[in-house]
Amino acid sequence: MTDPVVRMATALALALGAVPAQADEVLVAVAANFAAPMTRLAEAFTAATGHTLKLASGATGKFYSQIVSGAPFEVLLSADDTTPRRLIAEGHAVAGSAFTYAVGQLVLWSATPGLVDAQGAVLASGRFRKIAIASPKTAPYGRAAMEVLVARGLEGPLSLKLVTGESVAQAYQFVATGNAELGFVALSQVSVPGKALVGSMWRVPASLHAPMRQDAVLLKAGAGKPAAAALLQWLRSEPAQAVIQSYGYARG
Known part of the structure; x- marks a missing residue:
């Protein structure tokens, strides 16, 4: 071939x-x-x-x-x-x-199977210590992540659990290495052609953030x-x- x-x-x-x-x-x-x-x-x-x-x-x-x-x-x-x-x-x-x-497609991802559900309800569950996002100041995916938290009314409740990376690549690394149990990343980082998904994820509806x-x-x-x-x-x-x-x- x-x-x-x-x-x-x-x-x-x-x-x-x-x-x-x-x-x-x-x-x-x-x-x-x-x-x-x-x-x-x-x-x-x-x-x-x-x-x-x-x-x-x-x-x-x-x-x-x-x-x-x-x-x-x-x-x-x-x-x-x-x-x-x-x-x-x-x-x-x-x-x-x-x-x-x-x-792009924003997702909430965890390296742990079953932690992230298909509706993103885990965000309000208290079942994690840290959640990773890219910096809202420099990274559009970070800005989108904050828009999701605001839309869900969780910006305040989760403020002390946020781990902020310079880019969405660093946010991914925080989750992949276990420094955060879950995080907002790009679908392209966790859904690689020809490979099975590692962990669990929620595809964030486009209605929760700017395109x-x-x-x-x-x-x-x-x-x-x-x-x-x-x-x-x-x-x-x-x-x-x-x-x-x-x-x-x-x-x-």
Whole structure:
């Protein structure tokens, strides 16, 4: 059977047309929740085009601060749609280049089977000591988590149980290592294609928080760079979207 990366690379080559004569490197800032699918997509992109992607993953808010301070990122894959718009408005990104590459899914997850129920009632049960979230100040998934607690009337009662990570990746690590019994993370972190779910989770209804629209944008450092433009085109293609959706994201 053909390797899935090879199949994606072939589809990518067809989607992008002729492979460029000279390969290049693109410096990409990737929201922490999207690190795993982006690593897989990067393999296919490099196989098809020869371009390499240098990926840095972290909190969207932290990337914003780094970009406005002169960090040389060329493409941003944000965890929200407001940060790319803000970067465009402030002259740090290319006007008209932003688009939604994925719509995220927030989940309440525990590494312990049976701890988290299908309605999220565990939040009010008192059956845990610590709950992890990403920082609401820098991470959109953290802001969404706080919106859920407010909607459930639990912001105050759970305030002393919160363990806050810089990014949703760190919130996941708190739960995975047992430093918190449960936490709000991205579905893509716990639902990996081809692997069974470890633990238990609640898919948080979208009605409990603002939409998790995740936008990509071409930053000024990547303006006029064919490899950066090719990456953004690839993320919109059907093969790339199929991979993205396999990690639990919806299409924008």
